[in-house]
Amino acid sequence: MSVALRNAQRAVPVRRAPLRRAVCALRAALGASRFDVGLVCAGNALMQRLNGDYRQCPEPTDVLSFPLHQVAAGELPRPRCRDEYNLGDIFLGVEYIHQQCRETGEDFDDVLTVTAAHGLCHLLGYRHDTKPAWEQMYQKEAQILEELNRLTGSRLRPLTAGLF
Numbered sequence: 001m002s003v004a005l006r007n008a009q010r011a012v013p014v015r016r017a018p019l020r021r022a023v024c025a026l027r028a029a030l031g032a033s034r035f036d037v038g039l040v041c042a043g044n045a046l047m048q049r050l051n052g053d054y055r056q057c058p059e060p061t062d063v064l065s066f067p068l069h070q071v072a073a074g075e076l077p078r079p080r081c082r083d084e085y086n087l088g089d090i091f092l093g094v095e096y097i098h099q100q101c102r103e104t105g106e107d108f109d110d111v112l113t114v115t116a117a118h119g120l121c122h123l124l125g126y127r128h129d130t131k132p133a134w135e136q137m138y139q140k141e142a143q144i145l146e147e148l149n150r151l152t153g154s155r156l157r158p159l160t161a162g163l164f
Contacts, residue, residue: 001033001034001035001036001085002036002037003020003023003024003027003036003037003039004036004037004038004039005019005020005023005039005040005041006038006039006040006041007041008040008041008042008043008046009041009042009043009046009094009095010043011043011044011094011095011098012041012043012094012095012098012108014041014094014112015109016041018109019039019109019112019113019116020039022113022116022148022152023037023039023113023116023120025147025148025151025152026113026116026117026120026144026145026147026148027087027120028147029143029144029147029148030120030121030124030140030144031076032076032087032120032124034085035076035077035085035086035087036085036086036087037086037087037088037089037090037120037123038086038088038089038090039089039090039092039116040089040090040091040092041092041094042091042092042093042094042095043093043094043095044060044093044095044096045060046091047060047061047064047091047093047095047096048060050064050091051064054066060093060095060096061093061096062092062093062096062097062100062115062159063090063091063092063093063115063116063118063119063122064090064091064093064119065088065089065090065091065119065120065122065123066088066089066090066091067087067088067122067123067124067125068084068086068087068088068123069084069087069088070125071124071125072125073124073125073126073127073133073136073137073140074124074125074126074136074140075124075125076124087120087123087124088123090116090119090120090122090123091119092112092115092116092119094112097111097112097115110154110156113148113154113156114141114145114156114157114158114159115159117141117144117145117148117156117158117159118141118158118159120144121137121140121141121144124140126140126141138158141158141159142157142158145157145158
């Protein structure tokens with residue numbers, strides 16, 4: 001199955017091939033290789049509009065996930081037909097992420113990959129609105145990033161470290 005990646009912004013250059021490869025590896029680490037994923041690199045204006053429309057928070061953000069299936073954390077969807085082999089769409093606020101990286105000195109490509117991992121976990125039902133849910137999501141993010149680290153030699157860590 002595929003990772004469809006679309007760059008819907010022009011503010012920040014995005015290295016699409018490495019990002020696509022990382023998302024494919026993360027999807028495999030989640031056991032979801034047979035599912036398609038849509039990945040949209042978005043600017044602040046689009047992220048602000050989507051965040052306002054869907055979360056009633058009209059500010060830019062780093063990631064928004066729109067799952068096609070409603071599943072419990074850690075469960076894979078059970079598609080009934082070929083069209084349902086899709087996890088959903090992840091919108092990465094690349095302009096927002098780039099601004100944050102400039103302020104913190106973090107590597108933009110690394111943070112983009114970690115943010116995509118976070119979005120993938122949301123597509124599979126993981127949440128972080130309570131401490132137990134956050135612990136479960138943090139563990140899953142750490143697990144799939146560790147697999148990516150093993151494959152690539154990187155040292156990526158979950159976004160949600162220290163949330164609770």
